Amino acid sequence: xxNFPFSAIVGQDEMKRALLIAAVDARIGGVMIFGDRGTGxxxxxRALAATLPPISVVEGCRFNCAPDARDDCPxxxxxxxxxxxxxxxxxxxxxxxxxRVLGTLDLxxxxxxxxxxxxxxxxxxxxRGFLYIDEINLLEDHVVDxxxxxxxxxxxxxxxxxxxxxxxxxFVLVGSGNPEEGELRPQLLDRFxxxxxxxxxxxxxxxxxxxxxxxxHEQNPSVFAEIWKEEDAKxxxxxxxxxxxxxxxxxxxxxxxxxxxxxxxxGADGLxxxxxxxxxxRALAAxxxxxxxxxxxLKSIAPLALRxxxxxxxxxxxGSTVRIERALEECFG
Amino acid sequence: xxxxxxxxxxxxxxxxTELALHxxxxxxxxxxxxxxxxxxxxxxxxxxxxxxxxAKRGPVARIPVNIxxxxxxxxxxxxxxxxxxxxxxxxxxxxxxxxxxxxLPMAERIPRDIAAHIAQAMDGRxxxxxxxxxxxxxxxxxxxxxxxxxxxxxDMSELRQFDGAAxxxxxxxxxxxxxxxVGLVNTASALGIGSARAxxxxxxxxxxxxxxxxxxAANDDDLTAAVRLVLxxxxxxxxxxxxxxxxxxxxxxxxxxxxxxxxxxxxEDMDLEDILLEAAAAAIPKNILxxxxxxxxxxxxxxxxxxxxKQKSAQRGRPLGARPxxxxxxxxxxxxxxxxxxxxxxxxxxxxxxxxxxxxxxIRKSDLRVRHYEQRRESLTIFAxxxxxxxxxxxxxxxxxxVEMMLAxxxxxxxxxxxxxxRQNGAEILLPPTRxxxxxxRALAAxxxxxxxxxxxxxxxxxxxxxxxxxxxxxxxxxxLTDGKANVRTDGTANRELAMAExxxxxxxxxxxxxxxxxxxxxPRPRVEAAELxxxxxxxxxxxxxxxxxxxxxxxxxxxx
Numbered sequence: 001x002x003n004f005p006f007s008a009i010v011g012q013d014e015m016k017r018a019l020l021i022a023a024v025d026a027r028i029g030g031v032m033i034f035g036d037r038g039t040g041x042x043x044x045x046r047a048l049a050a051t052l053p054p055i056s057v058v059e060g061c062r063f064n065c066a067p068d069a070r071d072d073c074p075x076x077x078x079x080x081x082x083x084x085x086x087x088x089x090x091x092x093x094x095x096x097x098x099x100r101v102l103g104t105l106d107l108x109x110x111x112x113x114x115x116x117x118x119x120x121x122x123x124x125x126x127x128r129g130f131l132y133i134d135e136i137n138l139l140e141d142h143v144v145d146x147x148x149x150x151x152x153x154x155x156x157x158x159x160x161x162x163x164x165x166x167x168x169x170x171f172v173l174v175g176s177g178n179p180e181e182g183e184l185r186p187q188l189l190d191r192f193x194x195x196x197x198x199x200x201x202x203x204x205x206x207x208x209x210x211x212x213x214x215x216x217h218e219q220n221p222s223v224f225a226e227i228w229k230e231e232d233a234k235x236x237x238x239x240x241x242x243x244x245x246x247x248x249x250x251x252x253x254x255x256x257x258x259x260x261x262x263x264x265x266x267g268a269d270g271l272x273x274x275x276x277x278x279x280x281x282r283a284l285a286a287x288x289x290x291x292x293x294x295x296x297x298l299k300s301i302a303p304l305a306l307r308x309x310x311x312x313x314x315x316x317x318x319g320s321t322v323r324i325e326r327a328l329e330e331c332f333g
Numbered sequence: 334x335x336x337x338x339x340x341x342x343x344x345x346x347x348x349x350t351e352l353a354l355h356x357x358x359x360x361x362x363x364x365x366x367x368x369x370x371x372x373x374x375x376x377x378x379x380x381x382x383x384x385x386x387x388a389k390r391g392p393v394a395r396i397p398v399n400i401x402x403x404x405x406x407x408x409x410x411x412x413x414x415x416x417x418x419x420x421x422x423x424x425x426x427x428x429x430x431x432x433x434x435x436x437l438p439m440a441e442r443i444p445r446d447i448a449a450h451i452a453q454a455m456d457g458r459x460x461x462x463x464x465x466x467x468x469x470x471x472x473x474x475x476x477x478x479x480x481x482x483x484x485x486x487x488d489m490s491e492l493r494q495f496d497g498a499a500x501x502x503x504x505x506x507x508x509x510x511x512x513x514x515v516g517l518v519n520t521a522s523a524l525g526i527g528s529a530r531a532x533x534x535x536x537x538x539x540x541x542x543x544x545x546x547x548x549x550a551a552n553d554d555d556l557t558a559a560v561r562l563v564l565x566x567x568x569x570x571x572x573x574x575x576x577x578x579x580x581x582x583x584x585x586x587x588x589x590x591x592x593x594x595x596x597x598x599x600x601e602d603m604d605l606e607d608i609l610l611e612a613a614a615a616a617i618p619k620n621i622l623x624x625x626x627x628x629x630x631x632x633x634x635x636x637x638x639x640x641x642x643k644q645k646s647a648q649r650g651r652p653l654g655a656r657p658x659x660x661x662x663x664x665x666x667x668x669x670x671x672x673x674x675x676x677x678x679x680x681x682x683x684x685x686x687x688x689x690x691x692x693x694x695x696i697r698k699s700d701l702r703v704r705h706y707e708q709r710r711e712s713l714t715i716f717a718x719x720x721x722x723x724x725x726x727x728x729x730x731x732x733x734x735x736v737e738m739m740l741a742x743x744x745x746x747x748x749x750x751x752x753x754x755x756r757q758n759g760a761e762i763l764l765p766p767t768r769x770x771x772x773x774x775r776a777l778a779a780x781x782x783x784x785x786x787x788x789x790x791x792x793x794x795x796x797x798x799x800x801x802x803x804x805x806x807x808x809x810x811x812x813x814l815t816d817g818k819a820n821v822r823t824d825g826t827a828n829r830e831l832a833m834a835e836x837x838x839x840x841x842x843x844x845x846x847x848x849x850x851x852x853x854x855x856x857p858r859p860r861v862e863a864a865e866l867x868x869x870x871x872x873x874x875x876x877x878x879x880x881x882x883x884x885x886x887x888x889x890x891x892x893x894x
Contacts, residue, residue: 037481038528042456093453095402095446105673108422116677135478138445162677179771181477200527207518208511210529211536215508218363 004217005224006047007231009040010210011201017284018194018304019048020235022172024242025283028276029193030151030173032136032184032308039198040210041176042091042134049089049130051232052239056082062120063167064088064127072155072168074118088129090122090171092147094139101143102158103165118165123147123156126171136175137184144184147173148191193276195308197321242286249285251278251293258298258332265327268309276305299328349616350492353485353562354379356541358386361434361461363537364484368440368475370466371489378495380436383463392433394426396451398442405450427451431459440464440475448476455482473801484534486566506543507550509536512605520560520609525570535563553605557612565616572610655702670702712748713766713807714889717795719815719855720756721786731855733777735885736764749807751798752776755791757784758825762794766802785827788819788866789835792843799848810849812889813870816856817863833862840869851875851889 009016018031033041058065058073059081065073067082092101103121122131133139133147150156156169175192177184189195201207217224259277268274280301285293307320350369357367367383369376387393396405407425426435427450435451437443443451454460462483464475480486509517517535526532539559543551655670675696682695716736736752750773752764764776792813799809819832843850850872854863859876867874875888 036527037477038530040529091453091456093446094449095444097402105676135449162673180769200529204515204518204522207521207529207532208514211514211518211532214529214533215536215540 003050004043004047004214005228005232006044006051007235008213008217008224008228009044009047010206010213012040012044012198014196014304015041015044015198017300018196019044019172019174020239020287021194021280021283021301021304022174023048023052023239024246024286025279026170026172028279028283029191029272030175032189032192032195033174033176033198034179034195035176035198036178036180036200039200041198042132045130045132045174046089046091049087051236052087053236054084054086055128057085059083063124064129065168066128069168072166074165074167088126088171090126090129090131092122092131092133094135096122096143098143098146102146102156102160104158104160105163116162118158118163120167121156123150123169123171124167127167127169129171130174131171132174132176134176135178135181137177137179137181141185144188148188152191189308190270190272192308194280194304196304197307238287238289241289242283245289246283246286248291249282249293250291251282255281255293255295255298258295261331262298262302262327263306265331266306266310266324268306270309273306273309277301280305295332299332302328348492348495349558349561350379350487350489351495352542352558353487354383356538356545356562357461357485358383359545360541361387362458363541364461364534365455366434366462366464366479366483367485367487368464368466368480368483369487369489370468371492372465372467373489373492375492375495376465376489379489380463380465382495383434384436387434390433392430393436394430394433395436395438396426398437398439398444400426400447402446402450405447427454427460430454434461434463436463436465437475438465438467440466440479441468441473443476443479445476445478448479452478452482455479481528481530484538484563488566504544504547504549506540506548509539509551513539513551513556516556516605516609517559517564519606520572520613521564523570523572523606523610524564524568524613526564526567528567531564531567535559538563553608556605556609560609560613561616565613568613572614655704657699657701658703659698659701667702667704671696671700674702675700711807713751713799713802713809714748715751715753715766715795715798715802715809715811717753717755717760717791717811717813717815718780719786719788719791719813720754720780720782720784722783731885733780735889736773736777738883738886752780753791753794753798754780755787755794756782757787758790758821759787760790760794762798766798766807785821786815786819787821787823787825787832788815788817789832789839790821790823791815792836792839793823796839796843796846796848799843800846803848810851810889811843811872812851812853812885813866814853814855814885815863815866816854816860817852817866818856818860836866837869840866844869844871853885853888 006016015033018033022028022031033045035041055064056067058067058070058077059079061070061073061077061079062075063073063077064085065077070077099121101122103124104119106115106117106119109115109117131147131151136144150169151171151173154168154170156165156167158165173192175184201210213224216227256278259274259281263274263277277298281293281297284297284301285291288297290297303321303324306324310320310323353367357364369379384393403425405425405427407423407428431454437451451460451462455462462479464479464483466475468474474480514536517539518532521532521535536559539551539555542555542558546555548555655667657674672694675694678697678700679695682697686695736750749766749768750764751762751766752773754761754763763780764773767773795811795813799811802809819836820829821827822832822835850867850870852863852867852870852872852874854860854874854876856863863876864874873888875885
């Protein structure tokens with residue numbers, strides 16, 4: 001069955017915005033989606049991956065190498081031919097072993113031929129695409145650790161089983177989880193660029209619309225896709241334009257000062273928050289086709305970039321979003 | 334106006350579970366699956382019926398609860414590989430069942446990693462699941478990641494017979510009207526159901542029900558059936574008893590249609606919702622009802638119980654891989670790692686071997702590897718707090734502080750905390766085992782004080798929770814915060830002497846279960862009762878008249894580790 005079209009997702013604007021920003025600027029460092037079950041988290045991530053234009057891959061390459069960027073490939077990767085493949089979307093389930101994620105010694109070759117060869121894991125599969133982890137808060141800690149490390153460095157380094165392999169693994173990391181079912185360690189949260197909180201749509205219209213669209217999609221996916229094709233194409237053009245234009249977006253010094261003031265006011269630890277706000281605001285401006293970052297961009301990105309970085313006070317019940325909004329109010333009126 | 338009472342909708346013959354089963358069997362992938370709770374001959378008959386019907390259309394396989402992820406997902410078939418001298422891959426069960434149905438017995442015990450793989454396969458719409466849930470109420474539950482993706486949750490405890498009658502002929506029926514969809518949505522929100530999946534399932538169920546009964550368009554019967562089958566078992570709150578009058582004050586989640594809306598339509602609208610809510614109220618399982626009435630009290634989401642139970646599954650130790658060694662003495666051979674260690678030497682060993690040595694693979698003792706895990710069992714600290722009038726409110730505040738401090742540390746130690754309060758005439762689980770600060774805060778905010786001291790009930794509740802935790806592989810520790818003066822019996826009647834005797838008995842039973850206990854005496858002047866309680870519990874006694882949270886935390890940690 002075909003994927004649900006990205007633009008047909010009802011509401012959830014913040015989540016869609018965060019995913020678009022991550023698609024425009026991969027350096028933003030992944031998106032964490034908090035929320036209840038059944039709010040369209042995985043549907044949205046999957047839909048975006050399916051919307052993006054196919055990528056060109058060297059034929060026979062097991063590491064999704066692009067024809068013009070194959071120097072880092074551990075395989076010979078010499079084929080002159082290339083083929084198109086859709087943007088990878090890898091769904092990493094709970095209980096995945098390190099072997100499966102990182103890749104491991106190719107047992108078949110080892111047993112049959114006594115050869116030592118690397119068998120790529122899920123990280124290699126996700127290269128140049130999306131890596132989606134549902135219930136990341138329930139994933140075993142050591143797997144989360146290594147994922148975030150790879151996501152940050154863009155490289156998977158395997159030093160085990162007598163192997164010593166390094167291959168590129170650049171992907172948009174999308175994690176999702178429900179804080180009611182267990183917390184994610186703060187130091188891990190901080191590694192995610194953006195975080196969004198999704199809620200069940202509250203209006204009856206939205207909920208009815210969701211039922212109708214899901215039904216229409218299931219009855220006939222291809223007809224449904226046809227209806228939304230134009231909208232999806234628009235999204236695609238926006239992303240392409242933003243990707244091309246982001247380097248030309250100007251960030252005035254006043255915005256940088258504002259960013260620093262805001263981060264100081266909310267008490268976000270470390271520099272990651274500031275950098276993410278800046279990059280996010282820039283990507284947002286690019287998505288809107290603007291040439292200059294404005295305070296409006298800053299305001300709209302701040303909750304996404306900062307809410308998961310605030311130091312937790314066990315006894316303070318005020319939600320992070322509220323604290324950021326308050327700070328925005330105080331700093332910029 | 335037409336009133337359809339839930340009983341007449343039910344029909345004379347077909348029970349709801351049977352109906353759900355028929356709808357599921359007709360289109361398994363649309364509904365994700367069906368949960369059949371409660372063992373018995375009726376369930377066996379139903380499973381056999383479903384199996385036979387489904388096997389005509391696709392693969393059906395039973396997945397045992399102890400399956401490993403390798404068999405589930407497939408991989409290298411070691412024995413075949415060794416025999417053949419070349420790589421032989423074996424396809425996994427999930428792949429074999431693609432397009433079919435899996436049956437999961439003992440669904441409440443499925444490890445969550447296995448559940449996650451199955452859920453992933455279900456998301457691709459290539460797999461449906463029949464969950465056989467044998468849990469006893471409140472103890473365990475199938476993983477939410479699966480239940481969320483399954484339309485029908487059936488409790489079969491009251492079902493006596495199943496005849497598997499042939500279903501009526503089906504017919505293509507029209508889509509639901511907007512008004513009907515609005516009715517479903519409003520019913521879902523009145524029942525406190527947030528997930529969009531639930532409404533989508535309800536929509537499909539109503540439509541399938543109409544087709545099942547050969548109707549050209551869905552009517553109220555179909556909608557009530559959908560509400561009973563899909564929405565009611567998911568209720569997290571009880572719908573308001575009397576829906577408000579249409580004229581006076583429309584509920585907030587009414588459609589925001591313009592105020593000049595046709596009066597008549599509005600009235601009709603309300604009727605439909607009345608009917609649906611009534612059907613829902615009648616179909617909400619009794620145990621959920623108790624849960625809702627007992628704990629939620631209008632605030633919070635009743636989902637608490639479910640996710641809490643899920644947390645119970647112990648974290649497996651961090652696998653540290655394999656290390657050289659000879660198996661035996663409880664150490665397990667790590668076959669793959671051993672072969673891996675042997676692999677690079679094969680060509681050399683083959684060359685060195687005698688000519689008549691035809692072994693395909695040469696393994697030396699030095700190649701052997703054994704499994705090695707970092708042993709770390711998850712710990713659970715259960716606070717049983719005396720919230721009666723004799724324990725001053727300020728102490729309750731300190732107890733809350735201690736729980737929150739322990740939780741903050743749980744970040745680092747990955748341990749869990751639970752909270753039981755006993756007051757007036759019984760004990761209440763305010764916080765099922767959790768690591769979540771969000772939920773803990775909500776539960777603590779709701780901790781009321783005052784009333785008598787049902788100490789025995791508190792001890793029993795703590796023991797029950799501790800034993801459940803132990804079965805799940807956790808190490809529980811119980812911290813009892815009380816002055817030890819019981820005056821309410823387990824049946825809720827006030828009688829100091831009998832209450833004390835009951836408490837002593839409960840304490841002894843708890844001591845026998847082997848759970849580590851600590852009694853923290855929070856009375857202003859430490860008295861002999863609490864010390865005696867500690868003795869009966871075979872636990873530590875800590876008089877803490879000031880009941881500072883920090884001292885409390887230190888003391889509990891010293892025994893719990």
